[in-house]
Amino acid sequence: MPDNLDEDLLLKKAILEKAESVLRPAGYKQASVGESSDIVSKELYSFDDKNGTSVCLRPEGTAGITRAIITNKLFNKLPQRIYYYGPMFRHERPQKGQMYGVMHPMADVEVVLLGWKFLRSLKLENLKINSLGDRQSLSDYKRALVKYLESKKDKLSEDSVVRLEKNPLRILDSKSPQDIEILNDAPKLSNYLNDISVKRFEFVKSNLKSLDIPIIQNDNLVRGLDYYDHTVFEIKSVSDELGKSQDTVLAGGRYDHLVGQMGGPAHISGMGWAAGCERLCLLIKNETPEVAKCVSLILVPEQETREDDSSSNEFGVSAHVTAYASKIFSTLLDNGVNVHFSQSTTFGTSNSPTLPTLSKQLGSAVSQGSDFAIIIGSKELDENTLILKNLNDKQQSVLDFDSALKTILSHTPQ
Template structure:
């Protein structure tokens, strides 16, 4: 019988790292949990609230929100017709769904600024490569209801706080402004005028974009196109007074916070809804796919999707790339239990099951050996588990209500009443943490 395997471009997140030869393919679930827990705490401190949106939406949400001329909509979406004859699409990014929910549930009626964060899987039919999958995961933030440059700076500072807290250091922060719609219309024409004489030398995708979405040519990875674009006009020279003032304030406030950045007038985001501030945070440790975080302002999207005029700004972090980078820099192993509990004999095994459950309820991580093997084999597994102590229950201990405690580091062993162990569980936990070097 043929084995059923996962489809190309989707990966299981296992309790152990996935290796291909010497290369790390996917970080283990412990790294993912650490990143998610760290993000939750940083968002909590900044008063961001979680929003959870569906994994699929009406197709027109992304066609109108992202833009039909983008690669995401034109080439990469997973779209299907459901049994109600509706065109549905697995979400390729998170912002459009958040904005749809913001409008549908009238979150704007609460007044003030909505600070939201989200996380979960996204879907794009792209060529799978290191750190990029067809099902990928993002964590993102959105601030809706403020046009103040401080909102731009706040979300950028939040991203840098998260990445710094996780221990990343060798990062480059690129900043640009794509102006408002009028600025971009002027720049678009200047860019087309510059690129048209080089059309035959551009790569095929860029030739197609020249009439549909010329700003995306600046983001081409084709070396010959990149060389041509190097001397293209800068969008910063086409900003109106309002856009220029906004961008100057963003730059100044970032500098005031000690956040270093590089201006990159070639930086354009791949989605049509961006206005004014655009930024990316990149790592040189990931090769060509270097972007860890990307985002910007999108002041017209809420109105474009049928809501009131609502300025907004946000970003998203790709977790595949981030966890891969973290695992490469700081390899981790599976989480070790606090204690490893061995038992042998019918009465002992029943008693050990009860003891394990009571200790877990006291906050102690217990791995219960279920093998029924000889004590010698169970002790070997206890040594390999990484636990600080091994608890031993035989039929004699079960009959007497006691347990043997063997400290795996020193080999010291003693007997204690199970009731006393449970009553003094806090003190026992402190001993465990000290033995694990966590105290």
């Protein structure tokens, strides 16, 4: 996994907060993803550990949450609206929202709408949608597709030849030019949907259009795992940042039979989507989220405030000044202000530490990205004031604490 420094983590935190701001008001509750199952074995990174035990890294969380629904008998209280996030070992850290227990196509509309709202809040919109139909429709289409592709097998890419045996629908998503040319004349999935599948898909599309969601129907859109049916969708990026093979940033669909396949009640359906944080971070990396203004607290060394250097405290500043500054520090934190005591480099020794000069501390505050500096010395203590310096426009004022706090908060995003 890549290193994540503060800027990366702030960006991921902002993405997760965006998702939660969409999902929680819609009634979705957070869950932690437990272990998965063999339902997704084709997507696993698996290896034997030093004891010879076979170990697999989870590629996604749908099967794990489905298992949790069954194990905790949550199917007795439906519908269940759940979201979760965490590392998934398909080169992603998905944030995911899922609904269980609603067969009606309005559930499809709700889930697609929430995914679209989430990415729209991140300034990403490019929604493609398709229907795989019910199991019978999909089975009929698979047979027709395999028959056609078998006749072109010698012209398919190596990857597609393998997929032809394991999961032929994935060939529809091939980026290989030779495969794309072959697929131009392949059977169309929409021609194999039965009446109920067509009506269901038209219902979903009609409702999404009524919400002014710009959808694009893509007959070749499928999902990588084979438990999906009916509605599938994805949102792609038009940026060159991700490249063609990694341009999907959010995708999902319906799975009416997964709970039953995993030993739960057969009638419980599911619908959900996942989005990869790493891909989203790449797309919005230049849009670092606005954070609270930062304040540096600067203690003026005694020798810079008194003519008689011999009166200087052995730590460079009196205990009364540090106590005054510490109270200001604590109160700023209580009011949600990002604040720290300014230091540049180590001065003195551990037994005899000293403060950097005022100019050095101001330079350190600027280099650490502070927006304000609060300067406190013996004079400020005596007058119960402080000096507030705006490090952006270089203006400074002598204020009481309440006035300084008001000024700082007026420049801080809430």
